[in-house]
Amino acid sequence: MAMGFADPMEVISAIDMLAKEKKINKEVLYSKIESALVSAYKRSFGKVDNVRASIDRNTGVIEVLAHKKIVSFVEDPTIEISLDEVREKYPSYASYGVEDVIEVPTMPSQFGRIAAQTAKQVIVQHIREAERGVIYDEYIEKENEILTAIVQRVENGRAFVELGRTEGVLEVAQQMPGEEVNVGDRLKVYVLEVTKVTRGPQVMVSRTHPGLVKRLFEIEVPEIRTGVVQIKSIAREAGFRTKMAVFSTDQNIDPVGSCVGPRGLRVENVVNELKTEKIDIVKWSSDPKEYIASALSPARVHAVFASEKEKSARVVVSDNQLSLAIGKEGQNARLAAKLTGWKIDIKSLSQMNAAIAEEAEAENAEADQQEGAEENA
Numbered sequence: 001m002a003m004g005f006a007d008p009m010e011v012i013s014a015i016d017m018l019a020k021e022k023k024i025n026k027e028v029l030y031s032k033i034e035s036a037l038v039s040a041y042k043r044s045f046g047k048v049d050n051v052r053a054s055i056d057r058n059t060g061v062i063e064v065l066a067h068k069k070i071v072s073f074v075e076d077p078t079i080e081i082s083l084d085e086v087r088e089k090y091p092s093y094a095s096y097g098v099e100d101v102i103e104v105p106t107m108p109s110q111f112g113r114i115a116a117q118t119a120k121q122v123i124v125q126h127i128r129e130a131e132r133g134v135i136y137d138e139y140i141e142k143e144n145e146i147l148t149a150i151v152q153r154v155e156n157g158r159a160f161v162e163l164g165r166t167e168g169v170l171e172v173a174q175q176m177p178g179e180e181v182n183v184g185d186r187l188k189v190y191v192l193e194v195t196k197v198t199r200g201p202q203v204m205v206s207r208t209h210p211g212l213v214k215r216l217f218e219i220e221v222p223e224i225r226t227g228v229v230q231i232k233s234i235a236r237e238a239g240f241r242t243k244m245a246v247f248s249t250d251q252n253i254d255p256v257g258s259c260v261g262p263r264g265l266r267v268e269n270v271v272n273e274l275k276t277e278k279i280d281i282v283k284w285s286s287d288p289k290e291y292i293a294s295a296l297s298p299a300r301v302h303a304v305f306a307s308e309k310e311k312s313a314r315v316v317v318s319d320n321q322l323s324l325a326i327g328k329e330g331q332n333a334r335l336a337a338k339l340t341g342w343k344i345d346i347k348s349l350s351q352m353n354a355a356i357a358e359e360a361e362a363e364n365a366e367a368d369q370q371e372g373a374e375e376n377a
Contacts, residue, residue, distance in 0.1 A: 065103045069101075191205055301325070
């Protein structure tokens with residue numbers, strides 16, 4: 001919006017346009033311009049407390065008015081005016097006398113340019129604030145969604161990404177381990193949080209949040225978008241492995257198969273976006289034993305002994321499945337526990353049999369001890 005305000009009506013037009021396009025209250029804007037004009041006047045002509053600014057709402061004419069006391073002899077012209085001057089210049093105050101206070105125009109000719117510039121600055125500032133507000137409103141609705149981002153610059157590991165109408169920040173902690181982020185890269189990011197700052201909305205994004213995986217599958221799998229297949233839980237160690245539990249509301253639709261897709265295409269698209277992060281898709285079940293057994297995939301589970309009260313389970317696997325069930329550095333077991341919300345203790349058949357034999361031996365020894373005590377008695 002080009003604004004010079006050579007014509008006072010341009011002020012009216014600019015305010016009307018701003019109010020219409022940005023939905024700003026006109027009276028609030030007029031008041032802010034008037035306050036700014038008073039400040040500008042004081043900077044230019046001294047810090048006097050008896051002035052106010054006024055913009056005619058119909059003509060756009062700007063005035064600075066001062067309260068002055070009528071006196072016989074003027075000692076301070078900034079706050080006083082002579083009775084003779086009042087009668088000569090301001091006939092509307094003809095009935096006023098000495099000691100009365102009147103309000104008269106006091107805007108020097110050189111203040112006209114300053115006044116126009118001040119009004120312009122206030123209006124431009126409000127345009128910017130309004131635009132920032134619109135952008136904030138737009139992006140606050142995108143929290144917990146995914147967006148395509150283009151890396152603009154990288155500073156001390158932090159990546160600043162272009163998200164369309166604003167910039168996002170991808171902190172080091174929100175970047176996937178081992179993923180190199182370079183200027184120009186196109187990435188799918190999860191919107192963590194949108195906040196208001198002085199320069200406009202600040203959008204914090206993530207590549208590590210489990211929600212990123214969820215949203216990627218919603219894009220790839222029509223059955224998830226329609227609600228037939230539901231994602232019940234996700235456990236993720238970004239850059240390494242994700243476990244996702246899914247459920248179908250239609251018995252004729254396989255939830256795992258839907259997410260994997262024909263020839264594994266759907267899950268492959270997600271994995272490619274996540275730079276080869278491994279994804280285990282398991283079937284959710286209301287039966288904790290079934291669910292826990294599925295969660296430990298790809299290991300095959302022999303038996304599950306679950307305690308609903310403690311929400312803990314002992315899982316038994318064959319000896320050759322133990323390392324697979326636990327996973328490298330315990331990752332498989334750890335993710336299964338996160339996915340299900342249960343404490344999981346994994347034992348091999350050999351360990352379980354040894355524990356059972358040990359318990360039986362201890363019970364027998366206790367029984368023999370008690371029997372001996374009874375005989376001695």
